[in-house]
Amino acid sequence: MISLSTLRADAEVLARQLPGLALQAAAADVIHPGAAGRKRAGSGEQFWQYRRYAQTDAADRIDWRRSARGDEYFVRETELETARTVLFWTDPHAGFDWSSDPGRETKADRARTIMLALGILLAKDGERIGHLSGSRPASIGKSAADKLAEDLLTTHTERIDPPRAQALSVIASDFYDGAEAWRTRLAPLARTCRHGVLLAVSDPVEHEFPFSGRTKFSRPGTSLDRLFGRAETVRDTYLEKLAAHEAALQDLAESLGWALIRHRTDQTGLRGAAALQVALEQFGAKA
């Protein structure tokens, strides 16, 4: 597994490459993915209104610049903003934390890097981020990315506990257990989270099936194995099955109202991170 410092460094590199500033500029008021304006006065960054000073207000709340223009005292109020919550989850299955080439990142590490890069961006925008089924609740602020990085590496649980409140969920896995199995697993979560992203990370070997000859296949993390006398003969069958699996996965995402992002570890991490960012922006716009 990737080390905490490497994960953090990789994710920082990704986050720096992502157009975080452009996102903020474009989505300044309309699709602001972070602080969502609640259309009333409260604690927040954006100016909401000036109102007359009341006896119950503390003296230091008076906006002296505004009050100096007239005879009355004014108090400056800002718009109430509440942060959105984005929760991440990584599949702890041994087959997910696997790479066909020792020189290449494992699928799980790639997923973690991408998710942490997004986490860093979101935390910068003031969002609440956290790990699903983690030991800590989702948090805000500068330390949120640090906590997320630790949680991504230390939380290994098969459970997917639905959060108490509305949140965006990012579920990273290879989903090779089958679309139906995942539908039952995700059902409780989908009830709480209207929106979410399925991040399907796969290894290039799983797409190319470059085997031939007498080959004994095994699935990492399980005792399952199959022996094929001539592996090249099952290649076509395999590719068909893979396409069907991907289609089923797409159906699953659509039926849940979620987005599906496919990513291969031979692609750059930036590509996956950008796709995830776009998906999150869309949901941010909807909210």
Add this chain to the structure above:
Amino acid sequence: MTLGPFLFMAPLTLLGLIALPIIWFILRATPPSPKPAQLPSLRLLEDVDPKEETPARTPWWILLLRLGAAALAILGLAAPIYAPGTQQSDTPDGPVLVIIDDGWTSAQRWGEIRSAALSALDGEARDTPAHLLLTAPRSLNTDPNERLSRAGFEARIRSLQPQAWAVDRTDALARLNESGLRPGRILWLTDGLDPDSAAPFARALLDKAPLSIFAARARGPLALTRLSADARGVTLVAERAETTGASDHFLSALTLDGAALATTELSFEAGQSAASATFALPPAALSQIARFQVTGSATAGTVWLWDSADRTRRIGLVSGDSTAQPLLSDIHYVRKALEPFATISEGELADLIDENPDAIILTDIGPQARAAIGTWIERGGALIRFAGPRMAGPQINGTADDLVPAPLRRSSRAIGGTLTWEEPQPLGDFPETSPFAGLTPPQDIRVRQQVLARPGPELARRTWARLADGSPLVTADRRGQGTLILFHVTAGPDWSDLPYAGVFVDMLRRSIAAGRGEAVSDEEGLYSPSLTLNGAGRLTQPSAGATPLRASDFGAVTPSEDHPPGLYQGPAGTRALNVAAEYSAAAMTDWPASARLLGDAEARTVR
């Protein structure tokens, strides 16, 4: 069975080649073991049935490799021998005789010789016995007939040390012939020196058995061969065996307890086998030096023990004369006589006593400082006095001069004057017991005047030299550890011709040496070893086998176990026996052609 250049010792094994087609068939029939592969998406293939289970073919190159390995194994088991008959068997039957030159010339590369000896039995059968012959003679020589097992041989070799004396190959060969040993193979580990004895020895060994020669010739300085001392310093001559290339080394001058007093450079020029080095040291430091050593070399040959006989003496001169006319001074003749051999200091008597020279020479002076000089003689000084008008004159205050070996008559004796009957006297023969014994008295000198000793019972014993008529010319007596010597004539030519004679110089030198209890010549004395050199060039207590030497034997005796090199203590001080004295290194290059050469000898043939 031969096939081409090969001889097969087990030809029936070749029938195994018939099995190769069978192996080929079996290899084709059995599928290769499946390649393991990991695939997380294997679940997708859960319900797929493989259409074809026919195993894949073994790749042809694997098949070829396996068949080739099997064929080579069969050929190897058939014990092939390439070009039979052209090779000479390296292991003839019979025991191995190891001959080691363990003289002092081997000490420098003793480690290599020992390692080579330890590997002498390598490649031999496990029970091959070894026999050992050492060429440095000892009183109890190793018996070449003694059978040594492998373990016993090794223990024996590890305990061997080089001896401090030279090898005697003729003697070793005689011992070998006497033993009647029939070796199967001979390994001679030699110092590679002295071709005069090495060449016949090697030929004689070759007549007995196949011979391997391992030569380890000493590198750098091999021996210190000569020492010459004069008043300016000490010069040593070193020899080396290899004459190619220039090399620089260092010589140290050490005291008896091993403290280095001085170091000087010893440089061999390319092509030269000898080099000399000079220590320019003050006489007081020279007198402390007991040995010279090539720095960093631990052999008996690179140590030069310095005995007292060679040492430069320190002399104090006191003259009663004014020095207005130096050529007329008595002391002039003494100074000229001693200058080449001794370091001379002049001055007041009290200052000279403080300097503590080997000897003090007083010409005719009055009775001064007698107490101080008496104590100095008691502690081992040699006081040499010359007579003169003052000594012959009337005693002052009536006190007798007690710094004389024998009581003197009141007046001097003048011979050959107008008022005397007698002719001036020549020198008589020196008495046998005198330190002057061995010197030839010149016949052409005359003594015209002398002081006379009173006759007494001790006089004859105390007389070192006398005139032809028997009257004493030089008398001496021991006082404590020192000696008091009186020449009954003046130091100048006033009373006699003696200062003109060459024998005067020798007489003075021997008189000076008589202090400290050392006489230059003591032919009869026995010198017993007090410290001996071992093969590693260290001074040790003499072994029980070391026997005393007669003084006359020094210079003639060859160092051996009976007379190991070292310091010998005798009546006239210490004498040194140096193993490398007058040694001349000659490297052996003419090795017999049929011998197998190892080490330096091999290097020689390659060149």
